[in-house]
Amino acid sequence: MIIRKDVLIKAANFCAYQERTQAEVREKLQKLGVEGDEADEIIVYLIEENYLNEGRFAKIFAGSKFRVKHWGRQKILYELKARKLSEHSIREGLAEIDDEDYIETLNTLIEKKKRELRTEKQPAVLKQKVARYAMSKGFESDLIWTILNKSEK
Structure with missing residues (x-):
């Protein structure tokens, strides 16, 4: 099967603009009228040429959501699963979050x-409201309660 060059260029540019998942690329290809084997071939080409790398996407996504929006691991995990990433890619992404930074960020959120x-x-x-807030940001409840109970003493 011959891949249409114009579609391939559009797909490559789509991936070069920002990190994408295979699901996002497949959706874009569908909008361009490309499905089935042709879409699969384009995705394989994009992976081989390193335009598309879900592990890289997961790392960037997890790291930026944690650093910029102060999301917890639970919320990041949920969002990565919603984007149909593999378990391996999700683990790679979550590994980007340093444990010390994670606890420090949670402490800062709680104090704020x-x-x-x-x-x-x-x-x-007060403790209930703070805990609910931290859980809504995606932090684990046992960790939240540990920190809240420590700060009480």
Whole structure:
């Protein structure tokens, strides 16, 4: 089968602009009217030429969502799964997050939220609100409660 050069160039440019997943490329190809074997061949070409690398995508995605948006591992994991990445790529992405930075970021988020809620008089209610906030950011509940209980002492 011969791959149409114009579609191949568009797909390569699509991947060169920013990191993409295979699912995103397949969706783009579908919009360009390319499906089936031809789409598969284009994706194989993009992988071989290193335009498309899901491990690289996962690393960049996880690292940036953690550093910029302060997302926890749970939320990042959910988003990577939603993008149909392999378990291997997901593990690669999550490995980008340093454990010390992770705990430090969670501590910072907790302290910031406590300052925002300083008018809350009941300590138990304050802890619940802070924990709920940290969980909504994707941090693990056991880690959140460990930090909250430590800071109480």
